[in-house]
Amino acid sequence: MNSKNKKKVLLTKPFVHENLEFKNALLEYARQLKKNPKDNFESQLISAVLYAQLAEYMASFLLESLRHLVYDITYSFSQAFAFIDTRNRVGVSLDRIIEGLKEFSFSDKPDILSLLIEVKDARNDLFHNLVSKSQEDLKEIGEDIITIQEKTEVIIQKLNVVIPGLQNVFYPANLNNNQPEADKTK
Numbered sequence: 001m002n003s004k005n006k007k008k009v010l011l012t013k014p015f016v017h018e019n020l021e022f023k024n025a026l027l028e029y030a031r032q033l034k035k036n037p038k039d040n041f042e043s044q045l046i047s048a049v050l051y052a053q054l055a056e057y058m059a060s061f062l063l064e065s066l067r068h069l070v071y072d073i074t075y076s077f078s079q080a081f082a083f084i085d086t087r088n089r090v091g092v093s094l095d096r097i098i099e100g101l102k103e104f105s106f107s108d109k110p111d112i113l114s115l116l117i118e119v120k121d122a123r124n125d126l127f128h129n130l131v132s133k134s135q136e137d138l139k140e141i142g143e144d145i146i147t148i149q150e151k152t153e154v155i156i157q158k159l160n161v162v163i164p165g166l167q168n169v170f171y172p173a174n175l176n177n178n179q180p181e182a183d184k185t186k
Contacts, residue, residue: 017061026050027156034149041138045130048145051152052123058159059097059116065163066104094120108158115151115158122147 017023033047092100098116101109126144133141 023054023057027054030054030149038142041142044142044145048123048126048148051148052119052126055116055119055148055152055155056094056097058155059094059101060092062106062159062163063097063100063104066101066106094123107162112155112158112162115155119148119151119155122151 027050030047030050033043033050036043036047038044094116098113098120101113101116122144126141126148129137129144130141
């Protein structure tokens, strides 16, 4: 899906995942690979790559949804006279996503940011050192893999609490009804 279409989805439905069945299938596949014997390095590596991508996706999803929430609230409050539009910031690195999330306050923010930083650091270590390590040093890479797998599972659990909370507390169902029809179709 190109970014133009993605903006349209976020415009009308922040906090709503696209292709959720596929993402759940990837998560299930990563979990199955994680259960493979620890001596099956290829399975563990693929699992870590999937988990790292899912962690980045979840962080990006939260950031984009929060930014859209700010837009919707300011747009509705000012009746489109003056508003903050930060919806166009998509496709950034995990470092920038973490920096963007620091601008917001939400439940479990310190824990979520700490976990994202741990996943980012382990992912960077894994990807940067994979080819340069000797066979004896593969244990270090295995530790990075375990960190990515375990921390991403915790991130998923925490965000599954935070995101519905944001939907219910900060995003009333009638908010979009206050917007002019012209804006809903952009």
